[in-house]
Structure formats: structure tokens, C-alpha cells
Amino acid sequence: MVSTGVGSKIKRALGLQEPPTNPLNAKASEIVTRHEPDPTVTEWLKEVTPSGSQVQSYFVQLFPFLGWIMHYNKKWFLGDLVAGITVGAVVIPQGMGYARLANLPVQFGLYTSFVGVLIYWLFATSKDISIGPVAVMSTLVGTIITDVQSIHPGIPEVQIAMSIAVACGGIVTFMGLARLGFIVDFIPLPSIAAFTTGSAITISSGLIKQLLGETADFSTRGPAYRVIIDSLKHLPTSSRYDAAMGVSALGMLYLIRIGCSYGARKHPQHAKTFFFISSLRAAMVIFTFTAISAAVNIHHPNRPVFAIVGAIPRGFQDAGVPKLSSDAIKTFAPQLPACVIVLLLEHIAISKSFGRINNYTIDPSQELIAIGITNLLGPFLGGYTATGSFSRSAIQSKSGARTPFAGVITAIVVLIALYALTEVLCFTPKASLAGVIIHAVGDLITSPNTIYQFWLIAPSDAIIFAIGLLVALVDTIPNSIYATVALSLLVFLFRHAKAHGQFLARTWIGPQDAQRPLFLPADGCPELSLEQPRPGVFVYQFPEGLSYSNSNHYTELLVQTILRSTRCAGSQIYATKGDRPWNDPGFSDKDHESSNSRLPLLRAVVLDFSCVNHVDVTCIQNLMDVQKQLDHRTTAPAVQWHFANIKNRWTKRALAAAGFGYPHTLTETTVLEGNAVSESEFSSEDIKDVEKGIFSHDKRSQCVQSCEKRVSVESSLMGVLEREDRPFFHVDLISAMESVDAYFDQDLAVRFDV
Incomplete structure (x- = not known):
């Protein structure tokens, strides 16, 4: 390359040297370039500088619903209607139970369920995802609330939860707008499997006390192994009525699922009917045991025979501008990375999975915008931190959802529950609710066959999974995430640095x-x-x-x-x-x-x-x-x-x-x-x-x-x-x-x- 003009003078003034040229050629001017000239800095700047059409396309892509809403039809609506009603019946008991995990009143679970599905469809690139409260995130929020109140006891639980949601929403929204969705690709499958399995075991162990109605005073927020030991140690303090409502509800859930699976195999022509019965089993069990509880406690609601949820305010009593606490944010700031990782892990992992199953591609950055906006706006209606749900997304997919508009139908179902069913839902037994959650998170546990496949494909991944699970059981879920991601990156860097030519x-x-x-x-x-x-x-x-x-x-x-x-x-x-x-x-x-x-x-x-x-x-x-x-x-x-x-x-x-x-x-x-x-x-x-x-x-x-x-x-x-x-x-x-x-x-x- 021979410089001319101003560039040549600048190079001479700075003493810059041109790259060497082919000494076999007599003159540089005689060099004939065939097809591929060298790239230039100007060319690079043009490549990285967005054009006007690209800027316009960027803003249009922020609202993917504009691409399909004009083609919406009756057949799509029928599929969305069935899926939305089915998910709505499931999210009501789940939302109430997950709110208890977050140390919040049960109505906040319903608020979060309503806001999540109502906002997500505007920004969604997946038709199957159902955003709302989830077990792992709720557990993490509950742990943070406990930690903050141990330092600042005067800050209310709701204020801490709203602060967490806004902080996480702001971070995730920025990541989405900056198109940083590729960061999720650095979290490998063994890390996700260890995270979900450890979370399921930790959540289930923490709910044993509520399932059995144990009256002993011990913490359910510690490491899983310690909670299991304490629960077994205090079994004599269990309430027989609470245990009956909890264990029978859990047993009925598994019986319905096993029976529907058996019926679908024996009568494949009725497989779809058995599927809907199985999908609605949580709603059926909750409403059955709520009816039993109402019949028993209707005349003395203040002195129930077993623990119940209690009064639920009708409508959106906690809507308004969220009150944030700077002291709370400073206290839980070190735990924000774990919260963000949980949001990304659950949502992106399941959205990619259902995209592969149903033959469409999601945009990870756009999905980050969706959950970020949901968590920024959710606190205005009383919602706390929300993300995609494994179980509800699977139900929405199998129920025949055709577009993300199914979330609007789900929101309507939750809205009806908030205004018409609160006087009935207040009699929901806490033990039965614990059984529903334990049953739901049980599906998150990685099967032994999957772990064996890890070992066959890459033994190092099986070891990383085992280490992550061990850390989750003896320490905390956030530390399990950090450990597995760090180990995976170390293995990747070692393989790259020690690559053999x-x-x-x-x-x-x-x-x-x-x-x-x-x-x-x-x-x-x-x-x-x-x-x-x-x-x-x-x-x-x-x-x-x-x-x-x-x-x-x-x-x-x-x-x-x-x-x-x-x-x-x-x-x-x-x-x-x-x-x-x-x-x-x-x-x-x-x-x-x-x-x-x-x-x-x-x-x-x-x-x-x-x-x-x-x-x-x-x-x-x-x-x-x-x-x-x-x-x-x-x-x-x-x-x-x-x-x-x-x-x-x-x-x-x-x-x-x-x-x-x-x-x-x-x-x-x-x-x-x-x-x-x-x-x-x-x-x-x-x-x-x-x-x-x-x-x-x-x-x-x-x-x-x-x-x-x-x-x-x-x-x-x-x-x-x-x-x-x-x-x-x-x-x-x-x-x-x-x-x-x-x-x-x-x-x-x-x-x-x-």
C-alpha cells in the first residue's frame, strides 16, 4: 500500500512505516490486485456505524408484535384462548405460593402474574413463554428481604421487593437495548442444570416445615442440608391437620399426573383430554382443598383448624408509584448479579428450548428488553421480580398457544380472580399451597439419565454439574451459579490456551x-x-x-x-x-x-x-x-x-x-x-x-x-x-x-x- 496526499505527510511526520511489500516485484505500482483488496479503517468505520435504515429498523424491532398483529385471525384466537385460560388457572395458585416464598402477602403473587403476562406480549419473540413469579427468583427475593431486614428492620418487605424489581429491571433493560443478549451464551448447560436442580431441592426442603405444619422455630432460609436436618429433627412438632392437608394434596397431584399419563398411553385417541386434565391438576387440587377449608373454617375464619392464607385485598390495593429504598439497594447490591443471572437463566434457557421445539427463533436481546420492561413497570401495580416460568411455559406451549397474545387471556383470568375470587381464595390451606409448589419445582430436577449423558459426552461437564449441585446444597444458590460459571470459563480458557496444534x-x-x-x-x-x-x-x-x-x-x-x-x-x-x-x-x-x-x-x-x-x-x-x-x-x-x-x-x-x-x-x-x-x-x-x-x-x-x-x-x-x-x-x-x-x-x- 502506497500512501498519498495528507495521509502520506502525516505518516512521514510521525515516522510511521509502511508494511513491507513483495521484494520480487520490481515496483509497487506494478502490483496487480485481483479481487480482494486490503480492508481499511474507513471501511471498518462504515461497517460499525449504523445507517439511517438500520436505526429505524432497531426501533421497529423493539416491538415485534407489529410484525404479526395485522395478520391475527380467528383460528389463532381460539388457540390463544384455550392456552390463556389453562395457564391462568395454573398461575393463580402458583403465584400465591411463590409470593409466600418471597416473604410477601399472597396478593403480590397475583399482581406479578397479571403484570408479567400483560406486558410481555408487546415485546415477545416467543409465543410460548409465560412471565410471572417463579420459585427460584421468589426464594432469592425472600432471602434478600430477610438479609436486608436483619440490618434495616424498619424497611417494609414490600419496599425491598419493589427495589429489587426496579434495580433488576433497569440492568436487564439496558443489556437488552445494548444488544448484549449473547452474554447468556457464556452460561453452559451443566451450569443451568446444576442451578435448576439445586434450586428445586433447596425450595422443596424449605417448604417441608409448611407442608407438615411444624411449629418449631427454625429458619428455612439456610443451606438445604441444614434445613432438611432441622425439619427431620422437629417432626414431632408437626400439626396433624396441616400435614393431612399438605401431604394429601401433594399425593393427589402425583396421582392425577400418573393416572393421566397411563390413560394417554392406553387411550391415545383421548390423549388431548388427559393432557388438559393433567395441566389443570394444580388448579383442581387447590380449589378442592380450598373448598374443604372453607367448609371447615367458614364460621371461625380467625381461628382456623389449620393454617390458611388469610384475607386477600380485592383488586389492586397496592398500585401506585413504588417507594424505593436507597439503604435497601446498597445492602442487596452485592446480590444483584445473582438476581440478574437467575432472570437470564430461566427466561432465555426455556425460550430457546421452546423455539427449537416449535420451529422458530428467539432474539435473546429482545427477550431481555421484555423481562426488563416487565420488572420496571410491574412495581407500579404491586408486582415484584418476574421472569419466564418453566412449568407454565410448557403448559402454554402444549395447550396450543398460537401467538404471544395468549398472555392477555391469562391476564384477564388473573384479573377475574383478583376481583371475584378473593373471598374464596383466602381459605386456601398453606400446607396445600406448599404441596403445589413442591410438585411444580420437582420437574426442575435433572434426571439421572441426563447426568449420565453429561458423563458420556464430556466428563468435565458432569464434574462441573456435581460441584454446582454440591455448592447449592451446602451453601447458597447464587454461589452455586458463580461456581459453575467460573469453572466452565476456566475449563474453556484452559482448553483454548493449551490447544494442541x-x-x-x-x-x-x-x-x-x-x-x-x-x-x-x-x-x-x-x-x-x-x-x-x-x-x-x-x-x-x-x-x-x-x-x-x-x-x-x-x-x-x-x-x-x-x-x-x-x-x-x-x-x-x-x-x-x-x-x-x-x-x-x-x-x-x-x-x-x-x-x-x-x-x-x-x-x-x-x-x-x-x-x-x-x-x-x-x-x-x-x-x-x-x-x-x-x-x-x-x-x-x-x-x-x-x-x-x-x-x-x-x-x-x-x-x-x-x-x-x-x-x-x-x-x-x-x-x-x-x-x-x-x-x-x-x-x-x-x-x-x-x-x-x-x-x-x-x-x-x-x-x-x-x-x-x-x-x-x-x-x-x-x-x-x-x-x-x-x-x-x-x-x-x-x-x-x-x-x-x-x-x-x-x-x-x-x-x-x-
């Missing part, structure tokens, strides 16, 4: 008259007859990409193998022993005459960049250092560096700026004056021994013909896909080896003066 060898496939080369790992296919490239030529592949973190590890293996497999010019390079560097011990005369003399000289290195999409300054400098180091192994001409399968133009530009891409000559610091190898070194005997007789004297004419043929092929290929000023950048390994053969043949032909 591999040398490739060649075999031939196809019919005898039309064979083509195939390059495979040199040590990976012992059953195949692989042949090495020409002696002194090495083909090396970077299977994990190339960056500052692993470049040194890659090149270390490359250099060690080359030093072990080639002979150094040795004593011929240095005029006296005193000229030899301290780190080059050289060879004894005996070694030089025996093993070293039988090894080939290093001629060319071919690097396969098929897995390299980006390079940085560190890895380019590393390649330059290796090039300089290997140049000491040979004499003129210098080692030729060929690059195959470079996909990225910026990678080509970086390599060219470092002097790669064309033949280079040894500098004076590399080859000392008067120490070139004499032509006698390349006798026919040496060639027979070292080069395995490929280029004996009687085949010099064939060598020249082969050289001319390969140069012709290489030139024609370059003319279509490559630049003439960078002949060592190749489209694939086949053209790279053709180029190596051509230069190799030319060099030997010149030395024999053919």
Missing part, C-alpha cells in the same frame, strides 16, 4: 486415474498410509483458533518438532566456534556425520488457517519470532511460509503487514557474510539420502517440467482467487502444496544449474 500428512483418495490429495493429522490415522510432504516441508494446523492466549503454546510445539526433524546448517553458518550463540550447542562431529546429516534442511512451513478467524498483535509477533528463529536452521533461500484457508481479510492484512505472504530473503543478521553453504553440499548422494532420491540428476528435466507445470497451475489459480503480490496466501492446502512444490523444484533446479 497438529501436523498434517497427505494421502490420496478417488479413482486411480483421478486421485486427489487429502490432508489428515499425521498421528491420527495409523490404519491409513499417510505420506509426509516433501522433506523439509511441514504442514501445521491450528484447530482452536489463534490468539494471544494460545499462540505461544502452538508455536512451541511447531518449533520443537521442526528442530527435531531437520538438520541445522550447523558449523557452516558460523565462521568460528566463538561466533556460535550460547543457546545453540550445535552438534559434535560424530553426531553431525551420523544422525544430523541424514535429516533434511528446513525448506517451507505451511500453516492451515481454516479455524483462525482473527489474529492479534501478540500472535503475529510470535509468528515473526518463530520465523526468525527457524531462519537460523537454513541458508539462502530462506524458509518459505505459506498460509492456506485464510477466511478473514483483516487476518490477511495483519500477516501482510508483518511481512508474510511472499518469499523473503535472509537478512545479514540471519546469515553471516561468507558463510553460505557451498554447492558441493547438494551433491546427488545427499539428495538421494536426504530427499529420498526424488530429484536425482537423471530427473532434472522432469523437475523443470514439473516446476513449470505447477507454476502455471498456481498462477492461474492466483489469477482468479488470490493477489499476485501475495503468492503465499492460498485458498486451500492443495494450492499451497502446489506452490511449495513449485518453489522447491525451482530452487533445486537452480542449484543443479539445470
Whole structure:
């Protein structure tokens, strides 16, 4: 590249140096660029600067419902109606129970259920997700409320919960608007599985006290193992009436599910009926036990036989501008990352899953906007932190939801419950509600078969899952998330930093008259007859990409193998022993005459960049250092560096700026004056021994013909896909080896003066 005008003057003033150009070309102006010019900074700025249409598209995409609402029809509405009513019947008892987990009155669970499904459809890219209160997030909110009140006892529970929702909503909304949804991809499946399993066990253990009506005073917010021990220790304090209402409700839930599964298998023609019965089992159980409770306690609601939910305000009694507490926010700020991760994990994980099942694609960033706006606006109607629900989303999907508008139907069902059913729902037994929640979170536990599949696919992932589950049971759920994500990132970084490069060898496939080369790992296919490239030529592949973190590890293996497999010019390079560097011990005369003399000289290195999409300054400098180091192994001409399968133009530009891409000559610091190898070194005997007789004297004419043929092929290929000023950048390994053969043949032909 030749700079002109103002740019040239600035470069001269600052002392900036142009990248080296092909020394084989007479003049830079004669360089012919075929198809692919170097990228420029101006081009990069144009790529990253959004255009007017892109800005307009960005704002339109914030409201995905605009793309389908005009096509809404009667058939879609019927599907949404059935799904919305079904989910509404389920979310009412679940919302009440989850509010108890959050240490809040039950009506706040209904508020959250209403706001979540009502707002989500405006921003949704998934038709199956049902946003509202969930078990894990409710448990986390309840723990935070307890922790804050231990420091600031005067702050009400509702105020703390609203502060959590607004803080989480603001963070998640910003992430969505900044299109940071890809961050979720850094949380692997073992982390999610450990998180859900640990959460399910922790929640279930914390509800045993309420399920059995234990009257002993012990905390249910500690580690799961401690809560289980305390619950078993205080079993004698259980209330028989509460235990009857709780255990029988839990047993009935499992009986209905098992019976419906059996009926669907025996009578597949009625499978859909059994499905709806199974989906509504939570609502049926709650309403049944609420009716029993009302019949028993209707005449003495203030002295119930067993614990009940109690009075529920009619309508939105807590609607209004939320009162936030700065003291509360400062106290729970260290726990905000865990809250945000829980929101992202539950929602994005299930939305992606249902997208794959039902053949559509979600936009993670847009989904973050949806749950962020929900949590920002929810507190104005009394809602606390909400996200996507595993169980309700599965019901909505299987109930036949056609669009996100099903959430509006669910909101109407919850609204009816808030205004028409509060006088009945107040008799809901707390033990039965605990049974419903335990049954719901039981589906979150990872099955043993899934864990076994982790072990079969990647043992390290199974170990990460086990560690995450252990931390969740003996410590806290947030720490379990941190531990699994940190371990997964460490494993990823270790694999990347310690990635093993591999040398490739060649075999031939196809019919005898039309064979083509195939390059495979040199040590990976012992059953195949692989042949090495020409002696002194090495083909090396970077299977994990190339960056500052692993470049040194890659090149270390490359250099060690080359030093072990080639002979150094040795004593011929240095005029006296005193000229030899301290780190080059050289060879004894005996070694030089025996093993070293039988090894080939290093001629060319071919690097396969098929897995390299980006390079940085560190890895380019590393390649330059290796090039300089290997140049000491040979004499003129210098080692030729060929690059195959470079996909990225910026990678080509970086390599060219470092002097790669064309033949280079040894500098004076590399080859000392008067120490070139004499032509006698390349006798026919040496060639027979070292080069395995490929280029004996009687085949010099064939060598020249082969050289001319390969140069012709290489030139024609370059003319279509490559630049003439960078002949060592190749489209694939086949053209790279053709180029190596051509230069190799030319060099030997010149030395024999053919």
C-alpha cells in the first residue's frame, strides 16, 4: 500500500512505516490486485456505524408484535384462548405460593402474574413463554428481604421487593437495548442444570416445615442440608391437620399426573383430554382443598383448624408509584448479579428450548428488553421480580398457544380472580399451597439419565454439574451459579490456551486415474498410509483458533518438532566456534556425520488457517519470532511460509503487514557474510539420502517440467482467487502444496544449474 496526499505527510511526520511489500516485484505500482483488496479503517468505520435504515429498523424491532398483529385471525384466537385460560388457572395458585416464598402477602403473587403476562406480549419473540413469579427468583427475593431486614428492620418487605424489581429491571433493560443478549451464551448447560436442580431441592426442603405444619422455630432460609436436618429433627412438632392437608394434596397431584399419563398411553385417541386434565391438576387440587377449608373454617375464619392464607385485598390495593429504598439497594447490591443471572437463566434457557421445539427463533436481546420492561413497570401495580416460568411455559406451549397474545387471556383470568375470587381464595390451606409448589419445582430436577449423558459426552461437564449441585446444597444458590460459571470459563480458557496444534500428512483418495490429495493429522490415522510432504516441508494446523492466549503454546510445539526433524546448517553458518550463540550447542562431529546429516534442511512451513478467524498483535509477533528463529536452521533461500484457508481479510492484512505472504530473503543478521553453504553440499548422494532420491540428476528435466507445470497451475489459480503480490496466501492446502512444490523444484533446479 502506497500512501498519498495528507495521509502520506502525516505518516512521514510521525515516522510511521509502511508494511513491507513483495521484494520480487520490481515496483509497487506494478502490483496487480485481483479481487480482494486490503480492508481499511474507513471501511471498518462504515461497517460499525449504523445507517439511517438500520436505526429505524432497531426501533421497529423493539416491538415485534407489529410484525404479526395485522395478520391475527380467528383460528389463532381460539388457540390463544384455550392456552390463556389453562395457564391462568395454573398461575393463580402458583403465584400465591411463590409470593409466600418471597416473604410477601399472597396478593403480590397475583399482581406479578397479571403484570408479567400483560406486558410481555408487546415485546415477545416467543409465543410460548409465560412471565410471572417463579420459585427460584421468589426464594432469592425472600432471602434478600430477610438479609436486608436483619440490618434495616424498619424497611417494609414490600419496599425491598419493589427495589429489587426496579434495580433488576433497569440492568436487564439496558443489556437488552445494548444488544448484549449473547452474554447468556457464556452460561453452559451443566451450569443451568446444576442451578435448576439445586434450586428445586433447596425450595422443596424449605417448604417441608409448611407442608407438615411444624411449629418449631427454625429458619428455612439456610443451606438445604441444614434445613432438611432441622425439619427431620422437629417432626414431632408437626400439626396433624396441616400435614393431612399438605401431604394429601401433594399425593393427589402425583396421582392425577400418573393416572393421566397411563390413560394417554392406553387411550391415545383421548390423549388431548388427559393432557388438559393433567395441566389443570394444580388448579383442581387447590380449589378442592380450598373448598374443604372453607367448609371447615367458614364460621371461625380467625381461628382456623389449620393454617390458611388469610384475607386477600380485592383488586389492586397496592398500585401506585413504588417507594424505593436507597439503604435497601446498597445492602442487596452485592446480590444483584445473582438476581440478574437467575432472570437470564430461566427466561432465555426455556425460550430457546421452546423455539427449537416449535420451529422458530428467539432474539435473546429482545427477550431481555421484555423481562426488563416487565420488572420496571410491574412495581407500579404491586408486582415484584418476574421472569419466564418453566412449568407454565410448557403448559402454554402444549395447550396450543398460537401467538404471544395468549398472555392477555391469562391476564384477564388473573384479573377475574383478583376481583371475584378473593373471598374464596383466602381459605386456601398453606400446607396445600406448599404441596403445589413442591410438585411444580420437582420437574426442575435433572434426571439421572441426563447426568449420565453429561458423563458420556464430556466428563468435565458432569464434574462441573456435581460441584454446582454440591455448592447449592451446602451453601447458597447464587454461589452455586458463580461456581459453575467460573469453572466452565476456566475449563474453556484452559482448553483454548493449551490447544494442541497438529501436523498434517497427505494421502490420496478417488479413482486411480483421478486421485486427489487429502490432508489428515499425521498421528491420527495409523490404519491409513499417510505420506509426509516433501522433506523439509511441514504442514501445521491450528484447530482452536489463534490468539494471544494460545499462540505461544502452538508455536512451541511447531518449533520443537521442526528442530527435531531437520538438520541445522550447523558449523557452516558460523565462521568460528566463538561466533556460535550460547543457546545453540550445535552438534559434535560424530553426531553431525551420523544422525544430523541424514535429516533434511528446513525448506517451507505451511500453516492451515481454516479455524483462525482473527489474529492479534501478540500472535503475529510470535509468528515473526518463530520465523526468525527457524531462519537460523537454513541458508539462502530462506524458509518459505505459506498460509492456506485464510477466511478473514483483516487476518490477511495483519500477516501482510508483518511481512508474510511472499518469499523473503535472509537478512545479514540471519546469515553471516561468507558463510553460505557451498554447492558441493547438494551433491546427488545427499539428495538421494536426504530427499529420498526424488530429484536425482537423471530427473532434472522432469523437475523443470514439473516446476513449470505447477507454476502455471498456481498462477492461474492466483489469477482468479488470490493477489499476485501475495503468492503465499492460498485458498486451500492443495494450492499451497502446489506452490511449495513449485518453489522447491525451482530452487533445486537452480542449484543443479539445470
